Amino acid sequence: MSEHPAIIGTHLNIYIFENNRTLNLEPITLTRPAFDVRCGAFTFIERLNFLLPNENIHFFVRPGLEEITKETFPGNSVNSSTVDEGIWLLGNALWSAEDIDSIMNQPGTLFYNNKTLIGANLSKEAGQAWLQAGGPVENDFKSDDDKKEISSNVVEYLWEAVALTNQQIEKDKQFFSEFSTPETEAILINTENILAHKSATIYPGAIVDASQGPVIIANDTVVKPLSYLEGPLYLGENCVVEPMTQIKGGCSIGPVCKLGGEINSVIMQGWSNKSHDGHLGDAYLGQWVNLGAGTVISNLKNNYSDINVIVNGVMTNTGLKHVGCFMGDHVKTAIGTRFNTGTVIGTGSNVVFNGFPPKSIPPFSWCVDGKVRSVRWESFLETAKIVKSHRGLELSAVEKSLLDSIYRRKKT
Numbered sequence: 001m002s003e004h005p006a007i008i009g010t011h012l013n014i015y016i017f018e019n020n021r022t023l024n025l026e027p028i029t030l031t032r033p034a035f036d037v038r039c040g041a042f043t044f045i046e047r048l049n050f051l052l053p054n055e056n057i058h059f060f061v062r063p064g065l066e067e068i069t070k071e072t073f074p075g076n077s078v079n080s081s082t083v084d085e086g087i088w089l090l091g092n093a094l095w096s097a098e099d100i101d102s103i104m105n106q107p108g109t110l111f112y113n114n115k116t117l118i119g120a121n122l123s124k125e126a127g128q129a130w131l132q133a134g135g136p137v138e139n140d141f142k143s144d145d146d147k148k149e150i151s152s153n154v155v156e157y158l159w160e161a162v163a164l165t166n167q168q169i170e171k172d173k174q175f176f177s178e179f180s181t182p183e184t185e186a187i188l189i190n191t192e193n194i195l196a197h198k199s200a201t202i203y204p205g206a207i208v209d210a211s212q213g214p215v216i217i218a219n220d221t222v223v224k225p226l227s228y229l230e231g232p233l234y235l236g237e238n239c240v241v242e243p244m245t246q247i248k249g250g251c252s253i254g255p256v257c258k259l260g261g262e263i264n265s266v267i268m269q270g271w272s273n274k275s276h277d278g279h280l281g282d283a284y285l286g287q288w289v290n291l292g293a294g295t296v297i298s299n300l301k302n303n304y305s306d307i308n309v310i311v312n313g314v315m316t317n318t319g320l321k322h323v324g325c326f327m328g329d330h331v332k333t334a335i336g337t338r339f340n341t342g343t344v345i346g347t348g349s350n351v352v353f354n355g356f357p358p359k360s361i362p363p364f365s366w367c368v369d370g371k372v373r374s375v376r377w378e379s380f381l382e383t384a385k386i387v388k389s390h391r392g393l394e395l396s397a398v399e400k401s402l403l404d405s406i407y408r409r410k411k412t
Contacts, residue, residue, distance in 0.1 A: 047172070112150070162265055204225060267283075
């Protein structure tokens with residue numbers, strides 16, 4: 001991938017923080033910090049690492065995510081008790097190089113987008129005072145410093161990540177200058193907008209249509225015959241697209257996913273399977289999700305009205321006509337499962353339902369025969385270990401502890 005448009009390294013301290021509205025991104029942020037959410041071709045932190053390759057990056061996250069953040073990002077400090085002069089950046093913002101450069105050049109200034117503090121250039125004393133007042137996870141920075149508005153979008157809700165993915169893939173294309181038009185006998189439409197790693201395989205009979213936006217295919221991904229890919233689309237590394245699959249515009253697929261059926265306007269965090277027939281649209285799936293054959297998600301109401309979603313216990317109007325579902329990590333669905341518009345399925349849930357399940361399913365729920373009860377912890381744990389072992393991975397003690405804490409909170 002290209003290093004452009006990275007900001008020239010100044011060896012500043014960069015503090016990436018969560019704010020006190022992070023759980024608006026649940027269920028995805030129950031198991032990861034907000035800066036590890038995906039939008040466009042990257043997670044927020046992946047994009048920042050491209051923009052700031054030579055800086056000292058530190059993280060401030062919710063206390064319950066401190067250990068998993070340390071395990072996931074072992075090279076970065078997490079929730080340090082002291083800070084120095086530096087740049088503070090909200091983790092769930094779609095940062096541009098221009099906005100970061102502007103922050104770097106304006107000491108003692110706070111930066112907002114639509115009344116949300118998303119950046120600051122703070123002295124050591126100001127940063128330390130913020131920590132002593134509870135820090136960014138608990139409180140916005142309060143100061144009489146200069147305040148300015150900047151344009152980098154904040155992703156407050158998962159449906160915003162889905163809606164912004166189209167335009168963000170267009171912007172992220174600049175980071176893939178080392179990718180090139182694939183050599184293949186597949187049908188390619190608008191070839192200059194199709195970028196693939198040299199190790200990707202696109203079989204004859206596949207159709208790749210980049211007339212509406214770029215199609216980016218990462219290393220070791222396989223696109224099988226008779227599949228249809230439409231941009232804007234990012235396909236992460238080691239994915240498999242099964243024959244007859246339709247992947248329509250606005251999709252960002254993380255690494256090691258199996259894909260089948262009809263998929264449009266979908267973000268998949270990675271390591272998940274939607275490999276059978278069935279519709280998945282305007283949705284966000286976490287890691288280690290498996291959708292049974294024939295799973296279908298509604299993303300449009302019959303009366304074309306705005307769709308409401310229950311977020312953090314609050315019914316929230318999305319202002320959108322198309323909203324599918326949001327699934328946390330380790331969610332499983334049975335064959336033929338159907339979901340209504342705007343359904344939220346919590347971490348570790350298993351859905352086996354003849355009709356439509358509830359629109360808000362708590363973490364670790366067992367939905368079967370029209371009833372919802374808690375899954376058995378040991379049974380869930382055993383399945384999670386087996387699923388990860390199939391990918392040559394282990395469920396770490398830190399992961400187990402985090403999942404256990406979510407399970408126990410759900411029981412109370």
